[in-house]
Amino acid sequence: MNILLIGYGKMGHAIEEIAKERGHTITGALNSEEERNAWKGEADVAIEFSQPDAAFDNIHFAIERGIPVVSGTTGWLERQHDVATLCEKHNGAFFYASNYSIGVNIFFRVNRYLADIMGQQEGYDVEMEEVHHTEKKDAPSGTAITLAEDIIERVKQKSRWVNETTEEKDALGISSLRIDKTPGTHTVTYSSDIDSIEIKHTAHSRKGFALGAVVAAEWLSGRQGVFGMDDMLPF
Structure with a gap:
């Protein structure tokens, strides 16, 4: 699976490590609005861990391009209804959790x-x-x-x-x-x-969060709609 990372801080680096261990390819690692706007690549899914003031624009960017999004950024959820509307408009897929562990x-x-x-x-x-x-x-x-x-x-x-x-x-x-x-x-x-x-x-470390985000990206493949951990987990 080709993964686009949006937000390339400590969590982004941890996700990259786990994704590669699981056989995936990182097609981009974007850490600013300028990098996002300049990116012309392709991806099967985007994993977004950025900042509250950038999250909605990052998610909008991916969904508009037909890229399913897994997001773990918190502090922006007043716009969550807008993301649901975007998914409906573009037949997109969005997965959100406040914590992926x-x-x-x-x-x-x-x-x-x-x-x-x-x-x-x-x-x-x-x-x-x-x-x-x-x-x-x-x-x-x-x-x-x-x-x-x-x-x-x-x-x-x-x-x-x-x-x-x-x-x-x-x-x-x-x-x-x-x-x-x-x-x-x-x-x-x-x-x-x-x-x-x-x-x-x-x-004890970020590894549990990163693993959960990558597993969510794998699970999201081929789906449409808005999802969370209760949809993915078997318990």
């Missing part, structure tokens, strides 16, 4: 299961913490937002999230820390006067 997606399932139970309990409050490397621009992380939205759907006391610690009972507080060379840690804690219950996922 298989372990994180298991963690999402555990989070929903726990929230279903805790939403029925009295006396507990819930809060979250996410820790990432200092180069991550958006806060909270897309993974943290996914976790938070799943909790809000299930815990009736919470109607919104805020990116800070809070005493407001209807708000789910998310603490975002940026520490050098930290791939990513997400913690959800339910606390009462009696005890605390905590679930936590810690990434």
